[in-house]
Amino acid sequence: MNQLAVNVLDAKSLISSLGAIGLLAIIFAETGLLVGFFFPGDSLLILAGVAASSAASSVLGEGARLPIAVLLIGAPVCAVAGAQLGHFFGTKVGPRLFDKPDSKIFRREYVVKAEEYFDKFGPAKAVVMARFIPIVRTFLNPVAGTLEMPARTFFVWNVVGGVLWTESMLLIGYFAGAGLAPVIDKYLIPAMALIILISVSPILVEVLRERKKKKAAAAESADHADPVGGRHRKG
Template sequence: MELAVNVLDAQSMITAFGLAGILAVIFAETGLLIGFFLPGDSLLFLAGVGASGAAAEVFDRPGFHLSLPALLVGAPLCAIAGAQVGHLLGARLGSKLFARPDSRLFKAEYVAKAETYFTKYGAGKAVVLARFVPIVRTFLNPVAGVLGMRAGAFLLWNVVGGVVWTIGIILLGYRLGDSLKGSIDTYLLPAIALIIALSLLPVLVEVVRSRRAATR
């Protein structure tokens, strides 16, 4: 039996659950460790399109429209709250989270990579940059807690990263939707593919660097 909603498809999620579903996914992807597979970047982009004049055209539902003010307020709040939950879990349960190297969610190597990431960019920059990297933005928050990043400092950079990430991508989708109304179907898939490619670029760069280091 085919599922009515595809949780890996941003458009399917938005069509089925609307604004509430968008906010729930943003919270889960940044705060719940099981949410790392959810489509955060493409979801925010399509949410912005859904608030534009091209909403009904893209989602093929007459009268469909998302509230831009609600998105611009709700998405950052959920992204910030989710990351705070992740940091709190890491700070409170850190030793338990990493007690089993063969855990399905965590491995000891995540801690080592996070330490390298923090050392290379600094704690604040690492928290902000992680927002734009799928999977990393889920796991870095509890890792920051495990590594002892102060709650006040984490909150500050969490707010900066959460606001820039959510509002930036939402407005990008909104502007594209309004400017290409009537012909957006031609550009929508390439735009989403580009966003996904850019978000995965840091991961690919890190993989290449790791392989080169291992070769040396």
């Protein structure tokens, strides 16, 4: 069971085991099914690009290679279709789920965060930018439906974001694999580690920012509770 869990979280294992069709199914699941948030979408797409290049043997073994045309067409289609399903799910079921504070999948804080995200960047930028942030790209779609973002508007920016995300990740991997084919084995693991770090960095920044905000709020609350002590400290 542990080995299965490791394989599911490992992009190289997923690609070598499931191939192009399995990869496309995972892209759909990560963006459309809430249970797919843990899949390594960014690293999966980049590594798939490598597996479609002249360095494919480092990922799939000697003689094997993924079809780049299938990936370039299928990945954005699956990403867009998955996100549309998530939006539809949000419009139909989201409000009832978000009204339950103890929901196993959703939490009310997701709606609040999404509202802040939408207010900060606007619906269009929010949908496009979310594609490049793990976990957020899974939950933002049903949240957008819950917040009643029009399906047509969501679709337009979903297509823009889906194409930008999938094609950029695939082509980065493809051209990197082609350019570094002779030494790809040496740099593959460090490169994947860097990709994962870059992918999760927005989440880490948000966590640190939220922690700082809570500390500031707690300090302000303490000053209000003890105004004399607060004035003494400032003096």
